[in-house]
Amino acid sequence: MLRLGIIGTNWITSQFVEAARSTGEYELTAVYSRREETAKKFADDNRSDARLFTDLDEFFAAPDFDVVYIASPNSMHAQQATQALNAGKNVIVEKPMVTNINQMAGIDTALKNHPELFIFEAARHIYEDNFQRVSDFTHTHPISGATLTYMKYSSRYDAFLAGKDPNVFTTKFGGGALEDLGVYLVYAAISWFGVPVKANYSPQILRTGVDGSGVLHLDYPDFAVNLVTGKTTQSYLPSEIYSGRDTLTIDAPESIQRIDYTTGDGTADLAGKQDKNPMVREAAYFAKAINTGDTVARDSKLLLAKKVHTLMTQVRKDAGIDFAND
Numbered sequence: 001m002l003r004l005g006i007i008g009t010n011w012i013t014s015q016f017v018e019a020a021r022s023t024g025e026y027e028l029t030a031v032y033s034r035r036e037e038t039a040k041k042f043a044d045d046n047r048s049d050a051r052l053f054t055d056l057d058e059f060f061a062a063p064d065f066d067v068v069y070i071a072s073p074n075s076m077h078a079q080q081a082t083q084a085l086n087a088g089k090n091v092i093v094e095k096p097m098v099t100n101i102n103q104m105a106g107i108d109t110a111l112k113n114h115p116e117l118f119i120f121e122a123a124r125h126i127y128e129d130n131f132q133r134v135s136d137f138t139h140t141h142p143i144s145g146a147t148l149t150y151m152k153y154s155s156r157y158d159a160f161l162a163g164k165d166p167n168v169f170t171t172k173f174g175g176g177a178l179e180d181l182g183v184y185l186v187y188a189a190i191s192w193f194g195v196p197v198k199a200n201y202s203p204q205i206l207r208t209g210v211d212g213s214g215v216l217h218l219d220y221p222d223f224a225v226n227l228v229t230g231k232t233t234q235s236y237l238p239s240e241i242y243s244g245r246d247t248l249t250i251d252a253p254e255s256i257q258r259i260d261y262t263t264g265d266g267t268a269d270l271a272g273k274q275d276k277n278p279m280v281r282e283a284a285y286f287a288k289a290i291n292t293g294d295t296v297a298r299d300s301k302l303l304l305a306k307k308v309h310t311l312m313t314q315v316r317k318d319a320g321i322d323f324a325n326d
């Protein structure tokens with residue numbers, strides 16, 4: 001049984017804890033929060049008698065857990081993940097693992113010093129069966145292009161419009177549409193089509209300097225892919241992948257329920273059933289890799305993360321979006 005510690009006490013951490021428990025491979029044993037009451041409430045809400053911490057150094061030094069799930073604001077991920085590895089903990093860190101590819105150096109050094117440890121970015125969608133089904137398609141059919149969409153009106157946007165600065169809409173915390181939602185599409189594009197030869201991001205910049213929405217254009221030798229992302233409007237457009245005259249239509253790349261394959265003969269549904277909690281597959285994958293010492297799985301996912309964040313950093317910087325900790 002993996003003993004789980006958590007950082008960040010918002011709803012996503014409860015969802016991960018529920019998913020992790022459902023695999024039968026984890027128990028919640030340590031909770032870090034900046035405030036004792038919040039840590040206690042999180043433990044109570046999640047029916048746990050986990051040890052509570054309000055000091056991050058004490059948390060990492062504690063022998064109470066083997067793996068930490070990090071769901072703090074984006075800008076803190078890389079530093080906390082590095083500190084965790086240096087303290088001898090395995091790491092599951094929410095997307096984006098880094099907000100600048102330069103931060104990967106610290107993670108690499110920590111991993112070199114602790115080669116027995118594991119680190120995974122919680123890019124939950126790539127572990128799902130339907131994501132793999134699309135991969136199988138793109139790797140066995142000639143591709144002529146694609147448009148992938150993930151635009152969701154943020155639950156924090158009304159507060160932003162009212163003059164407040166929620167973390168996810170600030171450069172201080174590494175926010176914006178690309179880092180928050182676009183990252184799912186970049187993961188999909190690189191997994192399904194490979195690394196593009198050229199990439200260009202056209203964002204709409206908000207008053208805080210982050211991108212509220214944007215279109216990321218990816219050029220491949222024989223086709224182009226457009227990624228449409230945003231947090232200031234709600235899109236109901238499906239995504240499409242073209243293969244000559246045939247089309248694969250996906251309802252939502254970040255959480256695929258439907259995959260319709262339309263040819264001259266009609267439309268076939270290629271999707272399998274999706275788990276109710278979309279974090280179950282990743283939690284199971286991470287536990288299996290850690291429990292079996294599967295460093296090949298670790299390294300292949302880390303390599304993919306590096307490709308994703310190399311591209312994300314490049315297009316963000318080219319678009320003139322600067323983060324406080326760049």
Ligand SMILES: NC(=O)c1ccc[n+]([C@@H]2O[C@H](COP(=O)([O-])OP(=O)(O)OC[C@H]3O[C@@H](n4cnc5c(N)ncnc54)[C@H](OP(=O)(O)O)[C@@H]3O)[C@@H](O)[C@H]2O)c1
Pocket residue numbers: 007008009010011012032033034035038039070071072073074094095096122124167168180
């Ligand atoms: N995989 C998914 O489907 C999914 C969905 C949603 C979010 N996420 C990811 O999860 C992470 C957290 O997202 P969120 O929306 O929950 O972020 P958030 O509300 O801004 O912050 C998350 C947690 O970090 C702590 N925190 C907040 N502000 C802080 C500050 N100024 N300094 C230090 N700690 C602070 C809080 O925990 P305490 O008060 O307990 O310290 C809070 O619960 C993000 O990286 C996001 O990308 C993933």
